[in-house]
Amino acid sequence: MxxxxxxxxxxxxxxxxxxxxxxxxxxxxxxxxxxxYPVPRNLNYMWNFGVLAGFCLVLQIVTGVILAMHYAANAAVAFDSTEHIMRDVNWGWLMRYAHANGASAFFVVVYLHIFRGFFYSSYKAPREMVWLLGVVIFLLMMATGFMGYVLPWGQMSYWGAKVITGLFGAIPVVGEPIQIWLLGGYAPDNAALNRFFSLHFLLPFVIAGVIILHIWALHIPGSSNPTGVEVKSESDTLPFHPYYTAKDGFGLGVFLILYFAMVFFFPNSLGHPDNYIPANPLSTPAHIVPEWYYWPFYAILRAFTVDFFFVPAKLMGVLAMFSAILVWFFLPWLDKSPVRSGHYRPMFRKFFWVLVIDVLVLGYCGGSPAEEPFVMISQLATAYYFLHFLVILPIVSSIERPEPLPFSITEAVLGSDDKAVLGESKA
Structure with missing residues (x-):
């Protein structure tokens, strides 16, 4: 703007x-x-997560480049090269722990960034392109994280690669050729490891490029804000520097305290013990599970256990797992409410918190064994997840009666008068 x-x-x-x-x-x-760059004057700390996500990407690229100097993408020595980084390379243990926990930190701030977008309807016009590019970034992050999890070549790395690439085999006709093409063979081995390493190294730079487009698209309409009311005058804004650079600096300081506490005191708490065992194609782990940030989508994948007419359950699970993210692309058109902020949408706000609980339940079930009652709970939570976006959100946006909005951002910050509108200012 x-x-x-x-x-x-x-x-x-x-x-x-x-x-x-x-x-x-x-x-x-x-x-x-x-x-x-003027910014709405009422941004709260929920607007810090975009900057934190950018910091995490830089952190991952720097530590990843250093690790790549010592890693060998060969199935015979990949596990040993990882141990070599941990034991023999100067500060190698710090680089690896910073990279592994940095991935988790990256997903934490991105998930918070996404759910902030859900609550404040950041996907609404005129910021649809900002949202769509954000979903593309998330999909690229998912692919990058999966390929990085394979590289240590432990038990969970090998079997995770086998299970996830095996999902493509569920696609009729072309599924098996795609799976063989991805792996470079019929099972994860040298070819797959080289491909995953190459793409894992390349994709963060692709993400950086899309982030530049994301920021560019954001600067055209300007930042959203907690009220959802657009900027009307100079009094509604502040310069980004020094006001929000200071605020982002404080948020970054808090983030770094928590991040380094994890790196130095609990570096392995989010990893799986089986991944410290060298990959063995002849020994299947008792419980194959991906990294924690994939658990909600893994639960959706496993929720389908019965074939539906001529559609196999495995294929339905794969389609549902990808659809769980792809449905976000359509949010600008599914939510028809003229009001953006959840603070002024009482019915929407209740269903938003139900969605948050639902995703947490899916995450818990995704990290649990594929047995009852977790399978049944996953099925119920999956059904609600799609109902929320495809049924509940459009209906709520059509029938709810939002609360009056402040006349301007300045009024919301400094105090109100008798001017209050629903959607846009009075003439």
């Missing part, structure tokens, strides 16, 4: 003027994150 009151970059030093004429990078940075 073009704000007429936004400050423009005007270099004073001769050298900076020359740089700005030849390569206007300082101007770009100033307009993107400096005083030239």
């Amino acid at each position: 073009s704000f007429p009151w936004a400050k423009h970059y005007e270099p004073k030093a001769p050298f900076m003027r020359w740089i700005d004429e030849k390569l206007p990078l300082p101007r770009l940075v100033y307009n993107a994150i400096g005083g030239g």
Whole structure:
């Protein structure tokens, strides 16, 4: 969004003027994150998670590049090279623990970022493209995380690769050729390990590129805010720097305290013990489970246990698992309410918290053995998950009666008067 009151970059030093004429990078940075980018003045700490996600990506790229210098993508020595990093490489243990726990931290902040978007309807016009690019980033993260989990070549790495790539075999006609093409053979081995390592190294840079598009798309309409009311005047905004750089800096400090507490004191708490056993194709683990951040979708995959007419249960599970994310692409058109913020939508707010509980239940069931009562609970939770997005959300957005919105962002921050509207300001 073009704000007429936004400050423009005007270099004073001769050298900076020359740089700005030849390569206007300082101007770009100033307009993107400096005083030239006005931001709604009422953003709370839920708006910190986008910056934290960007920090996590940089952290993963830096530690990943260092680890790649010492890792060998060969099935015969991959496990030993991982142990070599842990035991013999200077600070190798820190790089590996920072990378492994950094992946979990990345997913934590991204999940919080996504659910903040659900609550404040960040997917609504005019920010549909911001949301759609965000879902693409999440899908790329899922693929990158899965391929990274395979690289240590422990028991859970090997059997996780076998199970997940085996899902493609459920697709009629083309499924088995796709599975063989992904693995480079009929089972995970050198070819699969090399492919996964190459893609795991490449995809973070693809994610970085999509994030640039994500931020670019965000700067066109401007940031959303907790009220959902659009910016109306200069009094509704503050410069991003120094106000929100300071706020993001505080959030980053809290995040780093928690992150390094995990890295130094509980580095293996989120890993699986079986992954410290070298991969053995002849010994199947008692309970194959992916990383925790895949558990809700893994529960949806396992919820389908009975064939439906001519559709095998395995294929239905695969379709449902991918559809659980793909349905997010349609949220801008499923939610028809003129009000964005969940603070002013009492019925929507109740169902939002039911969805949060439902996803937590799916996550718990996904990490549990594939037995009763977890299978039945997964089936009920899966049914509600799709009902929420495809049935409940459209109906609620059509019938609920939202509460009055503040006239402006300034009014919401500094106090109200008798002007209150539903959706847009009075003429």
